[in-house]
Amino acid sequence: MRINELKPILGKKRSDAAVFYNSDSSKINANMLYFSGYKGLGALVIPKKHAPFLIVPEMEMQRAKKSMVKKVYSMNKKRFFESIYKIARKNRLNTKNIAIDKSSFTLNSYRHFRNQFKKIKSKDIAFECLKLRETKTEKEIRILKKSCAYADKILQKAIKNFRHFKTESQAAAFLEYEAKKLGLELSFSPIVASGSNGSMPHHEPSNVKIKNDFCVIDFGVKYKGYCSDITRTIYVGKPSEKEKEMYNMLLKIQENAIIQIKSGKKCSEIYDFVVKSLGKYRNYFTHGLGHGVGIEIHELPNLSLSSKDRIKNNMVFTIEPGIYFPKRFGIRIEDTLLFKNKPVLLTKTSKDLLII
């Protein structure tokens, strides 16, 4: 966690402190978690010149004290920003120049915030935080490797048991159960999309029978707060030659895309390479080629046509081309990989077409 790397950013933004908050216990503020290790209700204040502190409701005090932040104060949840202001003042914080994440700060929260921090000149550090999180530390990489290894292991177990699943829901339930038994969270709700459902990239598994057709399985776990992400498309039944060809074409493109990854290369170029390789099928590839993976399942870099990002050492991201034929079927093949002088696959499950 790089609280010290935030300090020069505060200097550059002429801010005396950064304030992150989470006012909804069913959500997570990724930056608060990144800088403090705490993900419950409350606020994290990082002064430029002093130690950071957390301000949390009484019910969260014990959880907060288990975080990396030493100073923890109790707040009145109903007077959320008033509590933060008072404790900031008590800590002799200059409350005028404050840096905030404007991509997570809502308009109404900001109104309450400004009612307290009256003469505030807020500066946005949303992008700077994303950029900090874009390249991973050695410790984060170790955790991400483990997260991907768990995803591999559970996915393989599910594929091995696949003939026992009657419905998409059962397969998805199995994936979740195996993760939870190991004390892992999920990166996102697993996607199990059989046949024509596979043509919807974000299909939600339902109580429908798994057909004799392609089946897209998109899955990832969270290990120590860090995500993994892998997709395999298997075939239930007997694929036609044409279907096998289609799969192998996409697989070749996915593998070639990975070969394209080089230090300093524009992510948009890699995306463009895939679109060109798809030829006449290009219009059936309806989403980005990949995304960074970390505390959040979607981070920088962004591998799409409009991306300004370039490949750098210690980035962890996905490569996931797909083709989707509406009402017919979909195929997607996705790996999470690390770039360290060269691309290193973190997800390692075989990509040969598995026929069940």
Next chain:
Amino acid sequence: MRINELKPILGKKRSDAAVFYNSDSSKINANMLYFSGYKGLGALVIPKKHAPFLIVPEMEMQRAKKSMVKKVYSMNKKRFFESIYKIARKNRLNTKNIAIDKSSFTLNSYRHFRNQFKKIKSKDIAFECLKLRETKTEKEIRILKKSCAYADKILQKAIKNFRHFKTESQAAAFLEYEAKKLGLELSFSPIVASGSNGSMPHHEPSNVKIKNDFCVIDFGVKYKGYCSDITRTIYVGKPSEKEKEMYNMLLKIQENAIIQIKSGKKCSEIYDFVVKSLGKYRNYFTHGLGHGVGIEIHELPNLSLSSKDRIKNNMVFTIEPGIYFPKRFGIRIEDTLLFKNKPVLLTKTSKDLLII
């Protein structure tokens, strides 16, 4: 779904349309889902005088077409608000007076929004939307009853199997698995908190052994998009007389709190009743008494000291007093109930102290 009830609100706010958006596929915009049945990426526009329409990325077109909204347009995800603006103009929408949910609109999204909707006079309808969702329609009540019945069924099955669970994680995994097998989502990650972990109301289940002690189990599913919420505290091993007394005291308070619920009654009064009943233990009750339940797990009404809400017909909410002794143990007993002339329990699992 009450798109028609939103229209008089637009009139009152002198707005020509409401715009809701979701720019993060890992999140849900509850109001967009409520009014359209669609929960993916994109925007929902509800003009005061015309039919609503959705604007979604190409990859989400099929999902959107399955929603309740007939008109669906394709957007360029990278030019999110520009796409919305252009399609709004094509639909001859007056783009000056627009109502938005300022509790979910972020500062950065608003900046992009305003770059397109240049002379916008935005009005906040966050509170009005919450108020619409506070009382449920007959159809919603039917769904919520079913959601609670599922939560009961799965919780009871878990309790029956409890002696087989070695760790909190295993018990939590079982709850999730049973939900997923039935094609249900979760309202939130289940809480299974044994012994001293139970003193943290939001404890996350971990790979620790279930102790001979109290164990708090807080669980709920989503059925057709609607949440349920139930907590039972069981005892593993042999409780002391003092522990039994403590449990029965809290149970009596929970039951008496339910008796307090009457039409027009202030929610803060019911909260106050519980605090007074707790007597010397009042400081160990560190959260609100309850919350509305619907599409989101936390909705109106809010049953806390500072709440201005009053009990009304067709509200669905929880009653969940708890006592938490730091580093020792916690007890919480929670039901979801409907108010219809009188309180009607929707969760029905026995509340007698279960000793395993």
